[in-house]
Amino acid sequence: MLLVSRPAALFGAAESLDAVGVAAALGGAVFSGLAYVLVRRLARREHPDVIVFYFPLIAVPVLAPWAYAEWRDPTFEEWLILGALGVATQAGQVLLTRGIARVPAGRAMTIGYVQIAFAALWGVTLYGEPITAFTAGGAALVAGAAWALR
Numbered sequence: 001m002l003l004v005s006r007p008a009a010l011f012g013a014a015e016s017l018d019a020v021g022v023a024a025a026l027g028g029a030v031f032s033g034l035a036y037v038l039v040r041r042l043a044r045r046e047h048p049d050v051i052v053f054y055f056p057l058i059a060v061p062v063l064a065p066w067a068y069a070e071w072r073d074p075t076f077e078e079w080l081i082l083g084a085l086g087v088a089t090q091a092g093q094v095l096l097t098r099g100i101a102r103v104p105a106g107r108a109m110t111i112g113y114v115q116i117a118f119a120a121l122w123g124v125t126l127y128g129e130p131i132t133a134f135t136a137g138g139a140a141l142v143a144g145a146a147w148a149l150r
Contacts, residue, residue: 036100036109043101052093113146 007022042051074082100108116139123129 039097039100040104043097048097048101049094052090052097055093110146113142116142 007019039051096108102108120131120135120139124131
């Protein structure tokens with residue numbers, strides 16, 4: 001993470017990423033890891049579908065005030081896209097939860113590191129961001145850790 005974010009305190013005048021964005025990414029990684037471990041533990045007692053059901057049961061009421069504050073009515077096409085995204089997300093979450101219930105969380109989630117390659121590819125193609133040696137080195141370290149966990 002240090003190689004990718006390049007904090008100015010460690011790398012001097014090198015261009016560093018926004019601290020809030022880096023903190024959000026680190027927080028997301030920590031909470032995702034906690035969620036996977038909790039899902040694995042809960043799967044010993046609960047059916048995976050029950051575990052998946054509780055996420056929207058808690059998330060929707062907690063996040064509804066922010067959604068309401070920014071709400072705008074979707075068009076018919078946008079409702080179709082939102083519906084398709086909802087179905088795909090639900091199916092993916094059910095399958096992910098069932099997979100985590102069957103194998104250790106660390107091993108189950110190593111495939112998630114493929115997102116590093118997609119993020120780099122999208123950064124290059126959509127935003128014109130170059131892949132630096134620091135980014136490639138950080139990605140190599142993460143891929144090596146994923147390989148070691150297999």
